Amino acid sequence: MKTSYWLAAACLAAALPAHAGFKPIEIQDQELSQLRGRYVMPGRxxxxxxxxxxxxxxxxxxxxxxxxxxxxxxxxxxxxxxxxxxxxxxxxxxPSLGTGNVIGGAGLAAxxxxxxxxxxxxxxxxxxxxxxxxxxxxxxxxxxxxxxxxxxxxxxxxxxxxxxxxxxxxxxxxxxxxxxxxxxxxxxxxxxxxxxxxxxxxxxxxxxxxxxxxxxxxxxxxNNGPSTGALDCNLTTLNGLRNMKF
Structure with missing residues (x-):
């Protein structure tokens, strides 16, 4: 399953009540490293x-x-x-002539x-x-x-x-x-x-x-802030995470 599907599943699980039978899961660093730049809407x-x-x-x-x-x-x-x-x-x-000497450092560029x-x-x-x-x-x-x-x-x-x-x-x-x-x-x-x-x-x-x-x-x-509906959706998701002690 693709990373984006796993992330969507985790967010939905966090927004549902505890008795729904789902639990949010921690996303590993390897998974997160593939998500760079995906949270800015096109044209923003x-x-x-x-x-x-x-x-x-x-x-x-x-x-x-x-x-x-x-x-x-x-x-x-x-x-x-x-x-x-x-x-x-x-x-x-x-300025007085520099007489210092620094040795090594060839690996810095690599x-x-x-x-x-x-x-x-x-x-x-x-x-x-x-x-x-x-x-x-x-x-x-x-x-x-x-x-x-x-x-x-x-x-x-x-x-x-x-x-x-x-x-x-x-x-x-x-x-x-x-x-x-x-x-x-x-x-x-x-x-x-x-x-x-x-x-x-x-x-x-x-x-x-x-x-x-x-x-x-x-x-x-x-500078075009999210709509009221979008804000409410985000807050609802965060509220679900808080109830589950995340």
Whole structure:
């Protein structure tokens, strides 16, 4: 029997009185893993977007980085990533040469799911790896920026450079990869979203660096609340679960 049929049977059993002869059953994790995305009604999602950003600020205040955005709406013809590079000059001094050494870590790129790593061989460094999912409701989709940046085509790499180092954003391996190589041997960082996996990896070899990696998923649902009948059905089901001490 298919998973959806088992789930429907369990919900119906929970809504019936105890003397009806049915008992709700626990659904195993393996069963639940096949149900992702099945509880959003068609047309409810009016906007879906991904924001990736990586920045590196060294001890002299120099900043290098990039931001990549993807926003898909009903009016969007083809999903497309857009890239903006970031380059700022600090106080004009040259940071001291990084003398640290980080060994190993080759297996980090082979992990599945979300992988976050910060390895430091210097002093006074700060690094953040953040992954967030934001779900909101609205009457209409957000306005798409008129100038979101440079379009990133499949197989293409967009680069930028400055006093802090160099940054590259590539469309590879069915996803987007963002890498920063800091000048003066301060270190490097890599962020990648591809084939259902998220990788955020930072190596700090110098001192007084500030690194930020962010991957953010934004989903906007149409603000059309369920009808009174639908709410009553849901509450009735929940009431049945409570009576059975679930």
């Amino acid at each position: 999602i009016i906007s879906f977007g991904i924001v990736m950003s990586s920045t590196w600020r060294n001890g002299s205040g120099d900043l290098i980085g990039a931001t990549s955005t993807l926003q898909v709406q009903q009016a969007t013809v083809t999903p497309q990533f857009y890239v903006t590079t970031i380059n700022q000059t600090g106080n004009g001094t040259i 992990n599945q799911g979300v992988t976050q790593s910060v390895r430091a061989a210097g002093d006074g460094n700060t690094a953040y790896n953040n992954v967030s999912i934001n779900v909101s409701e609205a009457n209409q989709a957000p306005v798409i920026l008129s100038n979101p940046g440079q379009a990133l085509l499949s197989g293409q790499t967009i680069t930028g450079s400055g006093p802090a180092g160099s940054v590259s954003v590539s469309a590879v391996n069915g996803g987007v990869q963002m890498a920063i190589l800091a000048n003066s041997n301060q270190g490097n960082t890599l962020q990648q979203v591809a084939q259902g996996n998220v990788l955020q990896n930072t190596r700090l070899l110098g001192n007084n660096n500030l690194v930020n990696n962010l991957t953010q998923l934004n989903v906007v649902l149409q």
